[in-house]
Amino acid sequence: MDIPYKIYLNEDEMPRAWYNLRADMKNKPAPLLNPATHEPMTASELAPVFCEELIAQELDNDTAYFPIPDEVFNFYKMYRPSPLVRAYCLEKELGTPAKIYYKFEGNNTSGSHKLNSAIAQAYYAKKQGLKGVTTETGAGQWGTALSMACAYLGLDCRVYMVKVSYEQKPFRREVMRTYGATVTPSPSMSTEIGKKILSEHPGTTGSLGCAISEAVEAATTTEGYRYVLGSVLNQVLLHQSIIGLETEAALKKYGIKPDIIIGCAGGGSNLGGLIAPFMRDKIKGVADYRIIAVEPASCPSFTRGVYAYDFCDTGKVCPLAKMYTLGSGFIPAPNHAGGLRYHGMSSTLSQLYDDGLMEAISVPQTEVFKAAERFARVEGILPAPESSHAIKAAIDEAEKCRETGEEKTIVFGLTGTGYFDMVAYEKFHDGKMDDYIPTDEDLAVGLSQLPKI
Amino acid sequence: MDIPYKIYLNEDEMPRAWYNLRADMKNKPAPLLNPATHEPMTASELAPVFCEELIAQELDNDTAYFPIPDEVFNFYKMYRPSPLVRAYCLEKELGTPAKIYYKFEGNNTSGSHKLNSAIAQAYYAKKQGLKGVTTETGAGQWGTALSMACAYLGLDCRVYMVKVSYEQKPFRREVMRTYGATVTPSPSMSTEIGKKILSEHPGTTGSLGCAISEAVEAATTTEGYRYVLGSVLNQVLLHQSIIGLETEAALKKYGIKPDIIIGCAGGGSNLGGLIAPFMRDKIKGVADYRIIAVEPASCPSFTRGVYAYDFCDTGKVCPLAKMYTLGSGFIPAPNHAGGLRYHGMSSTLSQLYDDGLMEAISVPQTEVFKAAERFARVEGILPAPESSHAIKAAIDEAEKCRETGEEKTIVFGLTGTGYFDMVAYEKFHDGKMDDYIPTDEDLAVGLSQLPKI
Numbered sequence: 001m002d003i004p005y006k007i008y009l010n011e012d013e014m015p016r017a018w019y020n021l022r023a024d025m026k027n028k029p030a031p032l033l034n035p036a037t038h039e040p041m042t043a044s045e046l047a048p049v050f051c052e053e054l055i056a057q058e059l060d061n062d063t064a065y066f067p068i069p070d071e072v073f074n075f076y077k078m079y080r081p082s083p084l085v086r087a088y089c090l091e092k093e094l095g096t097p098a099k100i101y102y103k104f105e106g107n108n109t110s111g112s113h114k115l116n117s118a119i120a121q122a123y124y125a126k127k128q129g130l131k132g133v134t135t136e137t138g139a140g141q142w143g144t145a146l147s148m149a150c151a152y153l154g155l156d157c158r159v160y161m162v163k164v165s166y167e168q169k170p171f172r173r174e175v176m177r178t179y180g181a182t183v184t185p186s187p188s189m190s191t192e193i194g195k196k197i198l199s200e201h202p203g204t205t206g207s208l209g210c211a212i213s214e215a216v217e218a219a220t221t222t223e224g225y226r227y228v229l230g231s232v233l234n235q236v237l238l239h240q241s242i243i244g245l246e247t248e249a250a251l252k253k254y255g256i257k258p259d260i261i262i263g264c265a266g267g268g269s270n271l272g273g274l275i276a277p278f279m280r281d282k283i284k285g286v287a288d289y290r291i292i293a294v295e296p297a298s299c300p301s302f303t304r305g306v307y308a309y310d311f312c313d314t315g316k317v318c319p320l321a322k323m324y325t326l327g328s329g330f331i332p333a334p335n336h337a338g339g340l341r342y343h344g345m346s347s348t349l350s351q352l353y354d355d356g357l358m359e360a361i362s363v364p365q366t367e368v369f370k371a372a373e374r375f376a377r378v379e380g381i382l383p384a385p386e387s388s389h390a391i392k393a394a395i396d397e398a399e400k401c402r403e404t405g406e407e408k409t410i411v412f413g414l415t416g417t418g419y420f421d422m423v424a425y426e427k428f429h430d431g432k433m434d435d436y437i438p439t440d441e442d443l444a445v446g447l448s449q450l451p452k453i
Numbered sequence: 454m455d456i457p458y459k460i461y462l463n464e465d466e467m468p469r470a471w472y473n474l475r476a477d478m479k480n481k482p483a484p485l486l487n488p489a490t491h492e493p494m495t496a497s498e499l500a501p502v503f504c505e506e507l508i509a510q511e512l513d514n515d516t517a518y519f520p521i522p523d524e525v526f527n528f529y530k531m532y533r534p535s536p537l538v539r540a541y542c543l544e545k546e547l548g549t550p551a552k553i554y555y556k557f558e559g560n561n562t563s564g565s566h567k568l569n570s571a572i573a574q575a576y577y578a579k580k581q582g583l584k585g586v587t588t589e590t591g592a593g594q595w596g597t598a599l600s601m602a603c604a605y606l607g608l609d610c611r612v613y614m615v616k617v618s619y620e621q622k623p624f625r626r627e628v629m630r631t632y633g634a635t636v637t638p639s640p641s642m643s644t645e646i647g648k649k650i651l652s653e654h655p656g657t658t659g660s661l662g663c664a665i666s667e668a669v670e671a672a673t674t675t676e677g678y679r680y681v682l683g684s685v686l687n688q689v690l691l692h693q694s695i696i697g698l699e700t701e702a703a704l705k706k707y708g709i710k711p712d713i714i715i716g717c718a719g720g721g722s723n724l725g726g727l728i729a730p731f732m733r734d735k736i737k738g739v740a741d742y743r744i745i746a747v748e749p750a751s752c753p754s755f756t757r758g759v760y761a762y763d764f765c766d767t768g769k770v771c772p773l774a775k776m777y778t779l780g781s782g783f784i785p786a787p788n789h790a791g792g793l794r795y796h797g798m799s800s801t802l803s804q805l806y807d808d809g810l811m812e813a814i815s816v817p818q819t820e821v822f823k824a825a826e827r828f829a830r831v832e833g834i835l836p837a838p839e840s841s842h843a844i845k846a847a848i849d850e851a852e853k854c855r856e857t858g859e860e861k862t863i864v865f866g867l868t869g870t871g872y873f874d875m876v877a878y879e880k881f882h883d884g885k886m887d888d889y890i891p892t893d894e895d896l897a898v899g900l901s902q903l904p905k906i
Contacts, residue, residue: 004464005530011457077458078542078833089531089605107560109835109870151830152542171875175835177882178826376631377604380531382562417562419872422624429630 006083007250014081015245016068018120018238020057021276022348023064024283027355029234029347030322031059033309038453041319049216051226053124057235066238068120069127075119075152079108080242084250085414089378091398098401100394101256102414103247103274104381109175110145112339112384112416113270114230117239118145121228122153131224132156136186136211138165139338140172141384141416142230147179157181158225160188160214164205165338172420186211193217208341209328212313231267231339232312232321232346240273247411248277258289260397262412264389265293265302265360266339268346274413275358282357291358292397293349294389296368297437299332301325301345302353302360304443309453310344320451323350327446333436335365336424337385343446361393364435368392369428372418384416385424459536460703467534468698469521471573471691473510474729475801476517477736480808482687482800483775484512486762491906494772502669504679506577510688519691521573522580528572528605532561533695537703538867542831544851551854553847554709555867556700556727557834562628563598565792565837565869566723567683570692571598574681575606584677585609589639589664591618592791593625594837594869595683600632610634611678613641613667616659618791625873639664646670661794662781665766684720684792685765685774685799693726700864701730711742713850715865717842718746718755718813719792721799727866728811735810744811745850746802747842749821750890752785754778754798755806755813757896762906763797773904776803780899786889788818789877790838796899814846817888821845822881825871837869838877 022028031040046055057066068076087100105113125133132155137143143159150157159181166173166185176183186206187194191214197204204210219227230236251258261278263271271293281287293302301324311328312318325344326332332341345353352358365385372388374395375381383391394412401408418425427433475481484493499508510519521529540553558566578586585608590596596612603610612634619626619638629636639659640647644667650657657663672680683689704711714731716724724746734740748755754777764781765771778797779785785794798806805811818838825841827848828834836844847865854861871878880886 005527008461074458074541078538085531088527109829109833111872148833152833170879171872174875174879174882175872178829178835178878180830373631376562377633380562380601380605382628382631419564419624419628422627425631426623426627429627 003086003254005088006085007253008083009081009246009249011077013249014076015242015249016073017065018068019241019245019276019280020060020064020066020238021241021279022061022234024280025351026283027351028061029351032319032321033453035316035320048220049227051121051124051128051130053127054121054235057238058233069123072119072123076242079115081246082107084247087379090375093374093378094395094398094402096398096402097405097407098398099407099409100398101411103243103411104414105243106381106384106414106417110141110148111419112141112145113240113243113273114142114145115148116242116273117230117236117269118142118149119152120239122146122149122155125226125228126153126155130226132158133226133228134158134160134215134219135228135230136160136208136215138162138208140165140169140420141339143181143183144172144175145230146228147176147181150181151179158218159183160186160211162186162206162208162211169420186214188214191217209313213317216317231269232344234348236269237272237346237348240269241276243270243273243413244276244278247274256409258411259408260290260292260410262292262294262390262393262410264340264386264413264415265295265345265349266386267342268349270413270415272346272349279352279357292393293353293358293360294393295360295362296335296337296340296389297362297364298335299326299341300362301343303362306447307350307354308450310450312344320453321347323347324353326443327449329449330443330446333438336421337389339386340389363389363392364437366428366433366435369425369433371395381414382418383414384418385421387415390414456539456707458541459538460707461536462534462699462702464530466702467529468695468702469526470518471521472694472698472729472733473513473517473519473691474694474732475514475687477733478804479736480804481514482804485772485774486906488769488773501673502680504574504577504581504583506580507574507688510691511686522576525573525576529695532568534699535560537700540832543828546827546831547848547851547855549851549855550858550860551851552860552862553851554864556696556864557867558696559834559837559867559870563594563601564872565594565598566693566696566726567595567598568601569695570683570689570722571602572605573692575599575602575608578679578681579606579608583608583679585611586679586681587611587613587668587672588681588683589613589661589668591615591661593618593622593873594792596634596636597625597628598683599681600629600634603634604632611671612636613639613664615639615661615664622873639667641667644670662766666770669770684722685795685797687801689722690725690799690801693722694729696723696726696866697729697731700727709862711864712861713743713745713863715745715747715843715846715863717793717839717866717868718748718798718802719839720795721802723866723868725799725802732805732810745846746806746811746813747846748813748815749788749790749793749842750815750817751788752779752794753815754796756815759900760803760807761903763903765797773906774800776800777806779896780902782902783896783899786891789874790842792839793842816842816845817890819881819886819888822878822886824848834867835871836867837871838874840868843867
């Protein structure tokens with residue numbers, strides 16, 4: 001059977017339920033802990049911050065499938081199924097016998113996979129009768145996705161955007177405004193924590209940790225609001241399983257069996273979603289795959305971090321999570337893959353990695369952009385810097401196949417487009433991109449500040 | 454039969470030939486004239502500027518179908534077929550009994566339909582053994598598309614970008630550089646005409662007319678290069694017929710019969726492509742449709758221009774074309790739909806309009822952005838300002854149906870995305886957008902300068 005350039009499922013072939021990988025994990029991810037008592041967080045303790053049904057999803061390690069609500073499914077139909085693309089042109093360019101596929105999540109206005117969870121979270125907030133949600137955004141993909149979802153459902157959306165991004169990425173900000181969101185540069189005078197930070201550090205350009213703190217405060221102090229988050233959490237990986245389930249269905253439609261599955265890893269939302277059904281089969285022993293997480297060398301939580309309980313945010317207001325971490329005090333070097341600059345990693349993926357069920361590698365920035373440009377010129381799509389980490393690893397694996405003559409099938413996640421990242425591409429073209437890699441001494445600073453559990 | 458949100462053709466249902474509407478037109482479009490002799494341009498006169506096979510396509514009013522070369526078809530498969538989307542959410546938002554469909558051409562890195570002709574023109578240049586091509590770009594969509602096509606084929610690409618855009622749209626420039634194009638701000642010191650303009654007007658920020666002149670000079674004075682163009686020409690409409698042919702096939706697949714077909718109109722490339730097969734049936738009397746061209750009120754060539762021979766460029770170096778025109782000396786007011794700011798209109802569409810086979814309306818800018826934002830919030834896609842002219846007209850027609858209760862089927866062309874147009878959206882959000890409409894006295898200036906044929 002000839003394999004088309006793009007495999008699209010029909011609407012009636014789209015998955016109707018999300019898959020919860022935790023239900024099939026032998027070693028469950030460690031629970032979130034209350035930072036004061038070090039006891040597992042309960043649903044009622046989480047209720048002031050998160051929506052009820054999302055808390056239930058967060059804490060559920062047993063239910064394998066959660067039906068996708070009709071309203072969410074209808075929204076999915078506006079931009080899903082996303083194509084599974086056969087990279088014929090990249091294969092030709094590389095002269096490799098490997099067969100390369102990528103699941104492309106960039107064909108929606110948020111430009112990434114983030115929309116898959118944004119609509120789900122906004123839906124449950126609406127169902128609970130809330131007026132609106134708050135969140136933080138750094139590079140802006142998550143904020144854009146949430147704005148789109150809220151506009152669709154008629155929910156208010158308040159985004160705290162790291163001030164330096166707010167000023168340097170005005171276009172992202174305008175996209176969010178187009179969808180009716182209120183975008184506030186963080187730190188701001190609209191919250192107590194914002195005022196405190198501004199009085200202590202006048203002129204600060206903000207940080208993700210600070211923006212999280214402001215968004216959480218705004219949610220908990222405003223009647224009818226809750227806080228939502230775009231990565232790291234179990235619930236997000238659950239919603240993102242749509243990526244893996246569609247990929248699995250598309251591969252099965254043409255009888256394709258992958259050997260290697262590759263995804264970029266920041267907080268883990270895309271990787272966790274992509275690998276979910278494949279990891280299930282691997283755990284059950286019905287199939288075997290190499291599963292590779294790719295992270296930036298500047299922020300190597302899997303490859304150079306430790307597996308320990310840590311704060312999820314630099315403000316230390318959130319519950320503690322057990323994860324591969326560089327320490328919440330670790331400040332990653334400036335890197336253009338903003339979506340991968342997180343000190344920790346999803347608890348679920350951390351447990352799987354600790355169990356030896358997946359591999360991890362780190363790659364330097366300039367190599368990533370070289371791969372991105374090479375990919376763009378033959379496959380047409382201009383990839384996001386985050387996604388390009390997976391491209392780099394896929395190209396490396398395909399080139400190994402060229403050496404060995406093996407016809408391996410490689411599947412990778414292309415999470416998004418780079419249209420709002422052209423400053424990064426410009427630096428790359430002008431030879432002004434740096435490849436800072438933290439020294440062991442740099443890492444020791446963050447790791448020395450881990451909480452003692 | 455339930456109609457899905459997105460109708461995708463399978464690869465084997467994709468059109469294998471472009472359709473040349475001129476073959477079925479009773480009144481053929483008037484020929485290009487030599488500006489010196491006022492005689493029809495011959496193939497040999499055009500050969501120093503254009504590629505041979507493209508000249509043949511340009512001059513052919515008889516051949517109805519041109520097979521799409523395999524290499525072009527393979528490239529099409531990377532981003533086509535484009536979806537025909539049922540705008541269920543927009544229909545619900547409007548409370549209309551009308552059924553609304555849009556053909557979405559924005560799901561590729563150029564962000565628009567321009568890629569359809571770029572790959573065809575680059576292919577014929579490569580086939581002729583040329584080293585490269587030159588072109589001009591204003592807003593940057595065409596330059597991006599041509600860069601992508603040339604990168605794929607290994608052809609050199611030299612883009613003259615209007616200096617003001619080069620400076621104000623650095624991201625567009627970087628996308629082109631990512632695809633390996635040389636981007637030169639125009640006017641430049643690299644051509645004689647550029648030097649002349651710079652000496653006469655030091656500090657000028659350039660114009661499309663000047664960039665065209667530089668690109669043509671560069672092509673005709675460099676061994677192994679030709680000039681290519683993204684709109685207006687017959688050959689471009691031929692390649693863009695893929696839009697209409699796919700739309701026709703997708704509608705037939707579900708037994709849908711349109712009543713109204715709407716497209717935005719600048720030089721005519723998108724509109725001419727979208728309507729091609731429908732206009733064929735209308736000419737042959739086997740179907741009837743209302744076909745509506747939508748242009749900006751600031752540059753109303755159909756609605757307030759005259760049908761006459763005119764220069765295609767402000768530099769008056771190109772052949773004369775008979776078209777609806779505001780005069781090559783007409784300077785459109787600053788308008789954020791850069792792709793629609795052309796003083797003239799495709800000769801083919803001009804003849805059809807003159808024959809009463811299509812309608813035209815003009816719409817003011819702020820109304821267009823209101824429609825764009827309303828569309829984005831319910832349909833998810835952030836539209837380009839150009840495309841939003843068609844959205845505005847489609848919404849108006851659907852609202853008429855709400856009043857009359859008629860269940861009309863409306864199809865419009867959504868030519869591209871607005872990711873690189875956020876400055877325009879920002880002005881709209883901040884209430885700083887103007888709606889300048891030329892007075893009759895303004896128009897008289899351009900119309901007084903028409904050549905006397």
